[in-house]
Amino acid sequence: MTLALFYIFAAVLVFGALRVITAKNPVHAVLWLILSFFTSACLWILLKAEFLAVSLVVIYVGAVMVLFLFVVMMLDINFEELRKGFWKFFPVAAVVAAIMMVEMVLVLTNRYAQIPGAELVEQAPTVQDLGRLIYIDYFLPFQLSAVLLLVGMIAAIGLTIRKRKNTKYQSPGEQIAVKAADRVRVLKMAADAPLEAPAAPAADAGEQKPQA
């Protein structure tokens, strides 16, 4: 049963990974990548590495890929331009791929590179083990690392935040409080009078000058 599941997941994973590199639309590629990550998380579960699986979903699928999607959608990249050099770089890529292939074969088939995989699976750390390590054995360094991140955050904000003068920004409160009379000025004029230059409506009422 596990074997059958493994093949199903593996097939989905390989298909998804192939679509990542063959998809024409980069947004589709990212979506296929999400599928690949999710399927590899399922494979981790089969290997009883539930923490890895959960963190893969939470971190990669949940956070990194969303960021990727945003980046891909927001940046105006000319993908045709990027694809142009494909055949030019193909020989180099092929060499690299071939070397990687040979290395993999060496590691997987060589007798000296065999690791006792079955034993490793039995000893795989569970969430409970990790929790014990983080919250009992290494409680202090763990908490201090959190403080370190906090300091990093304070530093980043402290070094980059600046109140610019002369920038225009919206003040929602004043936008809501604006009345029709502030925006439109009704002019009374004689219908047969010569046309004067229309007074500009005070359209900028919502855009306030910043308070110095």
Added chain:
Amino acid sequence: MIPTSLNAWVATPEIFLLCSACIVLLFDLFVSDARKQVTYLLTLLVLALTAVLTIQSLQQGLALSASGVSAARFAFNHMYVADPVADFAKLGMLLGVALVLIYGRSYAIDRGIFKGELFTLTLFSLLGMMVMASATNFLTLYVGLELLSLAIYALVALPRGNVRASEAAMKYFVLGALASGMLLYGLSMLYGATGSLDVYEVSARIAQAQFNPMLLTFGMVFVVTGIGFKLGAVPFHMWVPDVYEGSPTLLAQLIGSAPKLAAFVFVLRLLGEAMGQFGPLWGEMLKYIAILSLVIGNLAAIAQTNIKRMLAYSTISHMGFLLLGVMTHSEIGYAAAFFYAMTYVITAAASFGLIMLLSRNGFECENIADFKGLNKRSPWFAGMMLMVMFSMAGIPAFVGFFAKLSVLRALVDSGLTWLAVVAIVFSLIGAFYYLRVVKVMYFDEPEGELLAPAGELDAKLLLSLNCLLLLVLGVFPNQLLTSLSHAVNLTMAGSAGMMLQ
């Protein structure tokens, strides 16, 4: 080997400091820029309360040792220890950081860095130092060091419009990261060689010969290099003058005072306790680092016209002296180095405090020529500067003399008389540039208009007390010296006791 328990109350000072740093951070959001004095006072209150808690912990430790129990109290599953060395060092750091804030207040207001981040980041850097002083695990040591460094990098870069400060921050950051990398690589080698990250466990495994000697020596070289970088000892000193010169004086004071104590305890735990068996080996490395620091520090300081750069080179030579004490790997040597570091914090604070006192809005007092005729402007503060310079030069009756004397005594006790002679010769050379400042203050005619020292009354008062303390400690050094050496003895005895288990 050690029962699993958090035992968190032992770390009350750090826990209190962390919580109140977060409170200051939040509180500061609701304080308008014009009323940052409130945050400032709150920060000082936090420092005072942390000091009270640390003194309690110190008394507890001394009481325990008086009743024959080990003074070291462990917490967080043997990651943290509160022992008299750590507590004394923490008191020194608290004093050093408080002096930075008090002396630097009007300086910071003038330069627009009197902001919330100044206080919170300073508190976090202090937390990093305190963790370093109490860490008994390589991991905690390293995280404490990074906490200290990261906060200080950010602080140096805080005046954003100032190009020199940004340059100093960049240099400090890049070289600091390099040093951290070296140190971490060395620590990982030590872990590989002994199979443990715990200071006492490593020392026990070395004593039982359960280690890989080749890997250990290899790792030790990197650890010593990393420490050399962090202390700013030659040949890893290049960043010190640039950072001192470029950063705002108040942050130069922060970099130059309290962290030296943290670095001393760091060296004590890492080299003295964990690798005590290899004393002769790393002692040899430290010996050359120390001699080079004395030579280059003192000779290069003579050529400086900028007083901050001069003080930077003087720091390098002082670190050389400190390392001379450590390299003897004897209790008297560690006690001398501890005394040296402690008094150096007070002396450095006074020297930077005086520089800030003479600076004012739009005028940075940073050249030695700016001190010309100080005696005519303000005889009192000229006298104070005289005391600081005499103390740094090691002229008798000032505390710097006794600090140097105790290091020399440790050297002679270890049979390294020739090294003591070298140290004396270079101290004499060093006296030249300290005395030059005195000469400029008293015998040169002032240039330009006569400006009296600026600064608030509290800063002036405390600065005077600080300088007088140099004299008082110089006349009565024994009290401090004996308490510090007692603390060092307790720690070393505790570490030997751990090894026997």
